[in-house]
Amino acid sequence: MSISARLAPHQRVFAAFAIYSFALGNLFPRLPDIKRAMAIEEGALGLALIGISTGTLIALTLAAPVIARLGHRNALFALLPLMSLCFAIAVHATGPLALYFLLIPAGLTMGAIEIIVNVEADRVEAALGRRVMNRAHAFWSFGFFAAGLFGAAMAQIGMTPAVHMALVLPITFAAVHLLLGDFQPALKRDTETADTGPAIARPTKAIMVLVGVSLSAMLLEGASIDWSAIYMRSVFDALPFLGGLAVATSALSQAITRYHADKIVDRFAPDRVAQVMQAAMAIGAIVVFLAPSALIALLGFALLGMGTAVIFPLAMSAAAQRSDRSAALNVAALAQFSFVIFLLGPPLLGFIAEHAGLRWTFGAGLPLIIISFMLSGALGSKPPQH
Numbered sequence: 001m002s003i004s005a006r007l008a009p010h011q012r013v014f015a016a017f018a019i020y021s022f023a024l025g026n027l028f029p030r031l032p033d034i035k036r037a038m039a040i041e042e043g044a045l046g047l048a049l050i051g052i053s054t055g056t057l058i059a060l061t062l063a064a065p066v067i068a069r070l071g072h073r074n075a076l077f078a079l080l081p082l083m084s085l086c087f088a089i090a091v092h093a094t095g096p097l098a099l100y101f102l103l104i105p106a107g108l109t110m111g112a113i114e115i116i117v118n119v120e121a122d123r124v125e126a127a128l129g130r131r132v133m134n135r136a137h138a139f140w141s142f143g144f145f146a147a148g149l150f151g152a153a154m155a156q157i158g159m160t161p162a163v164h165m166a167l168v169l170p171i172t173f174a175a176v177h178l179l180l181g182d183f184q185p186a187l188k189r190d191t192e193t194a195d196t197g198p199a200i201a202r203p204t205k206a207i208m209v210l211v212g213v214s215l216s217a218m219l220l221e222g223a224s225i226d227w228s229a230i231y232m233r234s235v236f237d238a239l240p241f242l243g244g245l246a247v248a249t250s251a252l253s254q255a256i257t258r259y260h261a262d263k264i265v266d267r268f269a270p271d272r273v274a275q276v277m278q279a280a281m282a283i284g285a286i287v288v289f290l291a292p293s294a295l296i297a298l299l300g301f302a303l304l305g306m307g308t309a310v311i312f313p314l315a316m317s318a319a320a321q322r323s324d325r326s327a328a329l330n331v332a333a334l335a336q337f338s339f340v341i342f343l344l345g346p347p348l349l350g351f352i353a354e355h356a357g358l359r360w361t362f363g364a365g366l367p368l369i370i371i372s373f374m375l376s377g378a379l380g381s382k383p384p385q386h
Contacts, residue, residue: 022144029229063108207322316331
């Protein structure tokens with residue numbers, strides 16, 4: 001019996017999240033080497049990274065009908081290795097403009113995969129009658145943790161980003177066939193409809209408040225992904241392995257928090273959980289900002305990973321539970337407008353790093369955490385009802 005045949009449907013969904021994040025996450029421990037090879041500053045690198053967000057936003061907006069025609073199984077089997085291939089090609093770029101355009105196809109595949117795995121997690125959750133979404137995202141973080149360690153090791157032994165990313169392709173291909181070989185799409189929810197609504201969902205005032213709640217978490221999660229390895233190697237002249245370890249540390253603490261989050265949210269009020277997470281995020285940002293050594297900075301990244309783990313899922317739940325209009329429309333509005341933070345975050349943080357120093361990449365998030373903390377009451381003051 002194959003490995004995939006031994007897995008339950010929800011476990012195959014977890015595997016899809018982990019493969020997706022592993023294929024994606026290997027890029028980020030190598031950003032210091034890519035930056036050095038191009039001889040560019042943080043601002044130019046940040047602008048180049050918009051290519052990923054550009055492609056992802058296009059796919060999130062337009063890819064659903066194409067995915068529906070292909071089917072989730074066929075799309076996953078094609079898109080996961082294709083994403084690895086796109087990243088392997090992108091790292092051959094010789095300048096930031098070329099990197100931007102080469103990252104757009106990678107972003108397109110990412111956006112399509114993002115739709116598939118989240119829809120599958122939602123459908124499996126409905127079929128099981130219990131929460132699995134946070135655990136699914138925990139496996140995304142576990143995959144990113146594995147990518148951080150693998151990328152750190154490849155950087156430490158001096159393997160070039162091009163060879164490293166080429167090596168990720170057969171690993172991804174093998175993982176898809178070993179772990180997803182028996183994958184079958186879950187049955188649609190009874191509430192699903194063929195009407196997907198407008199391509200761009202208009203946010204209400206209440207949804208914009210939820211965007212504000214998730215603002216700091218999304219920006220600092222992006223900062224940890226994009227800039228932690230560069231921060232470690234530039235601020236502390238750390239070994240390449242420590243740069244990659246910063247990415248892995250944030251991902252691991254995020255994964256552990258997400259894995260246990262469903263039980264925590266069931267027991268305590270969402271706004272209280274969010275406030276504790278925001279406090280952890282604030283302490284993490286301060287520790288990274290003031291860290292006197294690389295090891296202390298790693299502690300800060302662990303706190304940032306924990307703090308950013310569940311705030312956006314809580315905001316998504318709050319949006320879905322609103323009764324002013326359909327849950328699908330509110331969720332789409334929150335997802336699309338929150339994603340703009342990822343689109344604007346990399347260049348903004350890159351220019352801050354270039355002109356004020358890499359420590360300010362994380363210190364600049366503190367005012368946003370305060371805003372998110374003040375708005376967290378919008379998540380609800382009672383534990384969710386089943």
